[in-house]
Amino acid sequence: MIPDVAAFQASTARTPLLAHLPHSKCPSCGLETLLGMTADSGTVLLETFDPLAPPTAGEIPPPHRWAANGHFAQQLPDSVDPRTACWIEHTAVCPALPLPIDQPALRARRHLNTERARQARDLHEAGIPEE
Numbered sequence: 157m158i159p160d161v162a163a164f165q166a167s168t169a170r171t172p173l174l175a176h177l178p179h180s181k182c183p184s185c186g187l188e189t190l191l192g193m194t195a196d197s198g199t200v201l202l203e204t205f206d207p208l209a210p211p212t213a214g215e216i217p218p219p220h221r222w223a224a225n226g227h228f229a230q231q232l233p234d235s236v237d238p239r240t241a242c243w244i245e246h247t248a249v250c251p252a253l254p255l256p257i258d259q260p261a262l263r264a265r266r267h268l269n270t271e272r273a274r275q276a277r278d279l280h281e282a283g284i285p286e287e
């Protein structure tokens with residue numbers, strides 16, 4: 157079970173994004189994602205990103221921002237410090253799904269994912285294996 161939000165955030169304060177999440181492919185678009193376990197024994201697909209430039213809670217609207225610790229993931233509340241680094245829920249930026257909210261950071265990430273999916277499709281059609 158994931159601890160309460162304050163304890164969870166405290167445990168991830170120094171390395172909030174160094175989780176040990178397994179990789180998984182999105183069933184809708186086929187892009188590589190990370191798979192987090194939730195407190196209710198469910199799962200959530202999370203975006204991969206440049207660890208030197210992670211998104212922050214101030215850029216990503218709730219409920220699409222998450223913290224991760226080990227294999228577990230928890231949504232960040234509205235009250236979280238906007239400077240907190242976070243993970244983005246993949247379904248919010250999946251190019252095969254409707255954009256849930258027209259917001260600049262989500263729109264930009266979705267554009268990036270659309271290009272990533274197109275490149276993967278082009279490689280597949282050309283018979284070139286993905287790296």
